[in-house]
Amino acid sequence: MAERQGPLTGIRVLELGSFIAGPFAGQLLGDYGADVIKVESPDRGDPMRHWGVTTPGGDSLWWPAIGRNKRSVAADLSASDGLDLVQRLARHSDVIVENFRPGRLSKWGLDYATLSVENPGLVMVHVSGFGQTGPRSSEPGFGSVGEAVGGIRHTTGDPDRPPARCGISLGDSLAGLFAVIGALAALSERSSSGRGQEVDVAIYEAVAALMESTLADYEVGGVERTRSGGTLPGVAPANAYPAADGSDVLLAGNADGVFTRLTDLMGQPQLATDERFATHAARGAHAAELDALVAHWTVTLESDALLDALSDAGVPAGRVYTAADVLNDPQYLARDMVHRAVSRAGVEVPMAGVVPRFGRTPGAVADVGADLGEHTSEVRAELDEGRVGGQTASSGSGAVAVAERPGPAAGQQRDLAAGFVGRCESLAPLLAEQAAEAEQLRRLPEATLEAARSTGLFDAVVPASLGGQGLGLDALAHGTRAMAHGCPASAWTLSFFMLHGWMLSKLPAAGRDEVFANGVPLVPAPLAPTGNITEVHGGYQLTGKWEWATGVSHADWVLVHAVQTEPEFSTRFLVLPIDEVEVADVWFTSGMAATGSNTVRVNDRFVPAQRTVDARVLMYGEGGTSGDGGVDSDAALAQATGDGLANLAVPPVLALVASAPALGAAEAAVDLYRQRLTDRVLAYSLGDKAAEQPAAQVRLATAMSDLASAKARWESAVGSLSAAAESTDGVIEQLRVDSRLAAAATVRSARSVFSTVCEGAGASVFFTSSPLQRLRRDVDVLGGHVIFDWDRTAELAGRFALGMPLRSADLV
DSSP: OOOOOSTTTTOEEEEEOOSSHHHHHHHHHHHTTOEEEEEEOTTTOOGGGSOSSBOTTSOBSSHHHHTTTEEEEEOOTTSHHHHHHHHHHHHTOSEEEEOSOTTTGGGGTOSHHHHHHHOTTOEEEEEESSOSSSTTTTSOOOHHHHHHHHTTGGGSSOTTSOOOOOSSOHHHHHHHHHHHHHHHHHHHHHHHHOOOEEEEEEHHHHHHTTOTTHHHHHHTTOOOOOOOTTSBTTBOSEEEEEOTTSOEEEEEOOSHHHHHHHHHHHTOGGGGTSTTTSSHHHHHHTHHHHHHHHHHHHTTSOHHHHHHHHHHHTOOEEEOOOHHHHHHOHHHHHTTOEEEEEOTTSOEEEEEOOSSOOSSSOOOOOOOOOOTTTTHHHHHHHHHTTOOSSOOTTSSSSOOOOOSSSSSOGGGHHHHHHHHHHHHHHHHHHHHHTHHHHHHHTSOOHHHHHHHHHTTOTTSSSOGGGTSOOOOHHHHHHHHHHHHTTOHHHHHHHHHHHHHHHHHTTSOHHHHHHHTTTSSOOOOOOOSOOEEEEEETTEEEEEEEEEEETTGGGOSEEEEEEEEOSSSOEEEEEEEEGGGSEEEOOOOOSSOGGGOOEEEEEEEEEEEGGGEEEHHHHHSOOOOBOTTSOBOOHHHHHHHHOOTTTTOOHHHHHHHHHHHHHHHHHHHHHHHHHHHHHHOBOTTSSSOBGGGOHHHHHHHHHHHHHHHHHHHHHHHHHHHHHHHHTSTTOOOHHHHHHHHHHHHHHHHHHHHHHHHHHHTSOGGGGSTTOHHHHHHHHHHHHTTSGGGOHHHHHHHHHHHHTTOOOOGGGGO
């Protein structure tokens, strides 16, 4: 198939359907550039391959159109091999379009509830006769039945004859259109929420949605709209009228101004003021008389002459086209609305072009009607090699490689990350509003936690296999920075909860099942190894004291780090339920009060092995956990958990994420200072504006320059470490040093920015209620974290630059 183009390039659609409604939706999505993979039964495929008018060889002339821009995969869903293939495709698809009878997919494990666990960004579009719910949902439904139940058959045809159909499969096509609309709307919403959803299209409802005001006309107006032939009741003249050459010409002269122009053209201007026709309502009431008058005139002219005259007069009109008219019409041809392509049978087939036309990213007909199973081997190979869409991630085509692991399809990652950062930005005003309360409480207000939960923050970097979004460092770091514009302490706490949730995913499977049994837990995780453990049967005895347990007031579990000296020295992380931990209320600080980073103690508690993990997994990124808590390979880890941070170690991630609140606060400080200069009048002056003072202008420029440098360095470090998550090399020593140095430099620059702006902002910024003062207090205290110690960090970087040996502890 030729390279895809259009606004949906990079979107993968799995089509599980046959006949018209679902496949028509797939056709349109393919027209817009999506990679549509159509699954068909290996024996005869979609019945549309043989429907309608056929070639002498039995090939449908409809199939090249409804099968266009799709790759065909033959798979028997009743066989394990075929079902496995489709399930793998479903895990790596953005959209699934299906039109099976409701409930059928669940028998194959292809229902949304099952698939969305591993693919939370999935949009599943159901097309059925009566929808997925309601008393008739289990009934089979075809377009013709939907047209009847939807009401359009009752209004189609002549009043003295039975209901008629319009000559095409209108109900099916309408359902396909609404399926596409629903899919695109859900994809748009996914870009802000990061979540997919189900889209439920019922054919009868798609028809009913077009029935204008028929319900209100009947119930309120007492008028039942029924069959009216070629006219629309109450609208005249708007009908097909005969021409002298036997053609029919439809004209629409019902609007007042258009009707006046029509009567002038007819040579009967008096009709425009005739009381029978002078108003829209009057014309509708006398439609039969008016139609007769118009027809009496039109039949005197050849259709071409009639159309020219109507066009010159500004009366909308058009010949009632046959297929022959369409094929030869200059307007159709000028816009490529008659597209010609050669089918697999070697027949040139005309078909409708792509609708609508896009200015920058035009859709196209790249291929028509693939042979049954033509792309099965190709698609299998792409899955096995970790690519979908026939492109590799390095091809530069815009397609994104897909790793064969549970989790969101890679094409969704950009949407998921952007949606996450957007939700963080939307939280910033709330965090600012609640900052004073959080500082007074010395913990996060419940409203903050509820807002974070409702926007899906806590599962952002938790692997998709555990119900999370599986996002990476880039999203986490930038989201934290965005929240810090409102309150650095709150952003710090929320980011730690997110990061610690990811750390829990490194537990053995039994431990993960236990800890995540009720969803993503809130967990503080003081990293210093200030506890001691002794190995006993089935686990470890733990005693210790840990400071800086951020967010412990809200904790479900606590993750602590402890030392084992026998039989050999090692350290482990252990998870305990909060009720087995003593919390000492010692967090009385000048800044970062909202983090509630109190001290926790444990005295001789047993922790089962399933709730422990070798510290090397987290601190040095040395692999995943096996069933007994040992260390596996990186590949095994990625396969087991499927997360966006799989190859990363905690210390460099922590350094960059923890520095994000300082950077976000500095950005907010510069904005506040700029606004303050604009609004402030200097004390003891005669109305002098602060913004007019050269010294103030210099301070603002200095702060902006320092901030820009810090931001550039921090973003570069985040990008480099994010790239390491996609590398089989993991985090090399150079990256650990660079990340630590960039984080410390960012915090150092942020503190410098605050010094610059606060010294020139006037005495009132030192009131504790000042937003600028609160930001500064938080950043000053935040900067005291050992990971931002400039002397130790600079020494580490200098030793590394000189090729001198480093201790493992230096890299933590």
